[in-house]
Amino acid sequence: MTFDDFVRAELGALTKFTGALTGDRALAEDILSDALLKIARRWRRVAGMDNPAAYVRRTVVTTYLSDRRKDQRRRTVPAGDLATLDRPGPDASAAVIARDEVERLLAGLPRQQRAVIVLRYLLDETDEQIADALGCTTGTVRSHLSHARAALRLAATPTPKE
Amino acid sequence: MNVEQLTSALTAHDADPDAVLAAFHAKRRRGIRNRGLIAGGVAVVIVAAVVVTLRPWTSASSTTPPGPANGCAVTSLRDTLAMARQGGASVIVADGELTGRTVTDTQIYYQMALHSVRTLTGPAITGDGWIAGNRGPSGPIPGADAGALWAPDGGMFAIAWPATQTGTTVGPVLRIAPVVGDQVIFSTAGCWDTTGLPSQPYHGNLAAIPGSDAYARAAPDGFHAVPLSTVEQLLSGS
Numbered sequence: 001m002t003f004d005d006f007v008r009a010e011l012g013a014l015t016k017f018t019g020a021l022t023g024d025r026a027l028a029e030d031i032l033s034d035a036l037l038k039i040a041r042r043w044r045r046v047a048g049m050d051n052p053a054a055y056v057r058r059t060v061v062t063t064y065l066s067d068r069r070k071d072q073r074r075r076t077v078p079a080g081d082l083a084t085l086d087r088p089g090p091d092a093s094a095a096v097i098a099r100d101e102v103e104r105l106l107a108g109l110p111r112q113q114r115a116v117i118v119l120r121y122l123l124d125e126t127d128e129q130i131a132d133a134l135g136c137t138t139g140t141v142r143s144h145l146s147h148a149r150a151a152l153r154l155a156a157t158p159t160p161k162e
Numbered sequence: 163m164n165v166e167q168l169t170s171a172l173t174a175h176d177a178d179p180d181a182v183l184a185a186f187h188a189k190r191r192r193g194i195r196n197r198g199l200i201a202g203g204v205a206v207v208i209v210a211a212v213v214v215t216l217r218p219w220t221s222a223s224s225t226t227p228p229g230p231a232n233g234c235a236v237t238s239l240r241d242t243l244a245m246a247r248q249g250g251a252s253v254i255v256a257d258g259e260l261t262g263r264t265v266t267d268t269q270i271y272y273q274m275a276l277h278s279v280r281t282l283t284g285p286a287i288t289g290d291g292w293i294a295g296n297r298g299p300s301g302p303i304p305g306a307d308a309g310a311l312w313a314p315d316g317g318m319f320a321i322a323w324p325a326t327q328t329g330t331t332v333g334p335v336l337r338i339a340p341v342v343g344d345q346v347i348f349s350t351a352g353c354w355d356t357t358g359l360p361s362q363p364y365h366g367n368l369a370a371i372p373g374s375d376a377y378a379r380a381a382p383d384g385f386h387a388v389p390l391s392t393v394e395q396l397l398s399g400s
Contacts (some may be wrong), residue, residue, distance in 0.1 A: 012177045020172035029178035033185035040190065102163055102171040121165060122172050153163050 001052075003043040007036065010053050014123035017057060020118045023106055035060040057123075058133045061115050065134075098127050105152045116141055206273030238355050239348070239388075243397050246321045252334070255341060255390070257316035260371070261290070265332050270295050272371055274336065276314070282397055287322050291336040295371045309376030310338055311351040311368045317341035319393065340368050345387040351380040357397075363385035378398055 001009075018028040018035075039046055039056055046052050100116045106114065112134065119133060127138040127145075134141065146155075237245075247251055256279040263273040271292040279287055293310045312318040318338045325333025339348040339354055346356035347364045364385040370376040 007183070011373055012294045015177040015179050016173060019175035019177050023172075023175050027176050028175060029185055030290060032177055032182045036182070036186045036187050037193070040186075044320065072347055098167065099171065103174075104167075104168050105163065106171055117168070118172060121168055152168065154165070154168065 001046055003040050006052060010056065013061065014056065017122065018060050020122050021060065021115060031064050032060060035063040061133050063116065065111050109148055109151055113144045116144040117148050120149060223275065238357060239359060249261045249281055249327055250324065251327065252322040253282045254286045254320050254322055255280045255282065256318060258312055258318045258321065259316050263397050268328050271330065271332050284393060287334060291322055291334050292332045293336050293338060295374050299348065303383050309351050309374045309379065311340050311349065311370050311376050311380065312338055313340040313342045313368050314367050319346045341390060342366060344390050346390050346393050347381040347385050347387050350383045351376045351384045356386045356388055359388050359392060
């Protein structure tokens with residue numbers, strides 16, 4: 001499989017994954033293009049792996065986690081009056097409020113914890129797979145997961161992989 | 163929050179595949195261009211180093227046994243002085259002081275104001291001279307010798323090559339060695355070779371172009387103090 005074939009086949013899933021990881025479309029596009037650049041340079045080796053897609057996701061995660069310095073440069077600070085978002089409006093609905101709350105809680109997670117949440121709840125990965133993707137121990141994964149759930153006030157409904 | 167709300171929120175920020183591909187291709191093109199520029203820069207530095215090494219004044223003045231490791235060819239002091247005389251250079255003893263002015267040619271030249279000049283041979287030298295730092299705009303020139311050193315009080319022995327001989331935009335270009343008391347301190351800074359001459363090891367302070375690290379680079383091959391009178395005898399016999 002060539003690199004172009006791989007990108008054609010996996011780009012849809014990767015854009016979803018990176019979007020979930022970053023919570024920001026523009027940042028996701030930047031992170032994913034950076035990760036693909038790294039993969040393209042070593043494609044011959046990656047193509048020979050059992051699961052190239054998993055390796056690419058891992059590269060996306062490490063690119064995202066190591067992107068803090070660049071992120072500081074890239075991010076803009078909203079200049080608008082954020083308080084307006086909290087004022088009641090005629091179209092407010094419980095769903096929108098609930099969604100905003102989820103987004104706010106997700107945005108408050110440290111990157112490692114967010115990555116663990118995405119890998120577990122979006123890709124349904126095991127502790128071992130997550131540990132491999134993040135380059136840490138399964139104990140650390142469980143710790144991140146526990147803290148993230150608490151921060152998200154996530155209902156304690158264990159996933160099948162737990 | 164329940165898992166459905168979570169997964170719904172996580173999938174709300176999908177990146178645009180077309181934008182990802184556009185960014186990827188743009189970054190790849192930029193990377194290729196940058197690598198080309200870096201390769202070009204390295205090539206320029208290498209060419210500059212080769213040009214400096216092959217220039218008549220440099221090869222004429224190259225000496226010292228340590229050989230390629232310190233960027234010096236092997237030419238004895240006697241032969242170096244003979245070539246200077248025959249090539250129209252002046253040999254002087256003077257006090258030098260950096261003026262702070264530099265000119266970038268194939269490498270960076272530092273202007274040195276000369277005082278109390280005593281011309282031992284060749285055309286009289288007055289005013290200023292230029293010393294080579296063996297550095298280009300991007301840093302030290304690979305393969306070049308240790309650079310230039312002179313005495314902390316400015317004392318120096320020098321072969322002054324006119325610009326017509328060096329092909330540089332500035333001149334005279336000075337190949338210098340420190341003069342401390344009545345001793346000339348030879349080392350690989352200037353590619354001096356004192357093999358066969360009576361000398362004593364020298365361990366005192368010396369001055370260098372700020373940031374050039376010339377002292378540290380020359381130190382491994384040692385500093386050799388040769389009486390100025392011995393050098394003058396060599397010069398008169400050359």
